[in-house]
Amino acid sequence: MALHTEFQQQGNWLFRRRSYLPIGLLAVGLLVYLRKVHHPTEFPLYESAFQAYYMYAAICVSMLGLIVRIFTVGFSPKNTPGRNTSEGQVADTLNTTGIYSLVRHPLYVGNFFMWFGPALMTTHLWFIIAFTCIYWIYYERIMYAEEQFLYGKFGVKFSNWAKEVPAFIPKMSGFESPNVSFSWKKVLKKEKMGSRHCFQLSFFLTCWGACIEALFRQILSWLPSSLGVPWHTSF
Numbered sequence: 001m002a003l004h005t006e007f008q009q010q011g012n013w014l015f016r017r018r019s020y021l022p023i024g025l026l027a028v029g030l031l032v033y034l035r036k037v038h039h040p041t042e043f044p045l046y047e048s049a050f051q052a053y054y055m056y057a058a059i060c061v062s063m064l065g066l067i068v069r070i071f072t073v074g075f076s077p078k079n080t081p082g083r084n085t086s087e088g089q090v091a092d093t094l095n096t097t098g099i100y101s102l103v104r105h106p107l108y109v110g111n112f113f114m115w116f117g118p119a120l121m122t123t124h125l126w127f128i129i130a131f132t133c134i135y136w137i138y139y140e141r142i143m144y145a146e147e148q149f150l151y152g153k154f155g156v157k158f159s160n161w162a163k164e165v166p167a168f169i170p171k172m173s174g175f176e177s178p179n180v181s182f183s184w185k186k187v188l189k190k191e192k193m194g195s196r197h198c199f200q201l202s203f204f205l206t207c208w209g210a211c212i213e214a215l216f217r218q219i220l221s222w223l224p225s226s227l228g229v230p231w232h233t234s235f
Contacts, residue, residue: 011145014138025115025131032122045123058120065113072099072106074187075178094154096161098178103170104162105146108139143167 045051075098099106112135119131147167150158165171 007141007144008148009145011141011143011148015142015145025119028127029118029122032124032127036123051123054123055121058117060117061120062114062117065110065115065117068099068110068113069107070187072110074182074184075099075180076186077180091150091153094150094157094161096165097176099170101165101174101176102172104165104167105139105143106170108143109168109170111139 045054076095077093103109115135116128116131119128122128147158147162164174
């Protein structure tokens with residue numbers, strides 16, 4: 001199978017399952033959080049004077065991602081690429097104005113920052129690096145499949161737009177005003193899942209991680225000392 005065909009098939013498969021990435025991040029993030037509790041020396045910022053400011057900064061990163069998504073969805077015409085369903089790609093028109101005049105996949109840029117915030121909360125350097133790499137591989141396939149669909153539907157119009165606008169890292173000039181008015185109704189209808197994922201990840205990593213850690217300590221305290229398992233046993 002040719003690589004471009006394989007990439008497109010993988011992208012279409014991942015596109016229909018793109019909501020599962022936060023679940024995997026949550027599971028691994030909780031494990032990293034628990035390790036942070038039991039091995040604080042591995043995490044320089046843990047219980048330091050800068051920890052609170054670091055957490056606030058991580059929340060701001062997530063909020064930045066949510067703002068990007070709100071701006072993108074609010075100015076998007078109906079049935080434009082990016083807000084597609086699990087059944088497949090949908091695009092009646094090619095949106096090249098507004099934030100799409102700066103970056104071709106603004107929703108995925110927003111997703112990255114929304115999920116990068118909770119990843120930062122672990123304060124684990126290698127987890128943060130791994131998350132970034134996994135996110136890129138995961139969404140690179142999805143973006144490739146989307147662009148193959150758009151090229152097949154819009155042809156030269158898409159090619160000309162892609163020559164001027166980067167795929168993921170926004171350019172800093174050439175902004176074109178949106179050709180539709182902002183719609184809060186559309187944002188509230190379509191972004192409730194995105195905002196919920198953002199706050200769920202942050203909540204689970206901070207609150208549920210603490211609860212699981214407390215339960216773990218309590219269970220260890222019930223073990224008889226004859227087993228030789230101290231209450232502070234780590235993993």
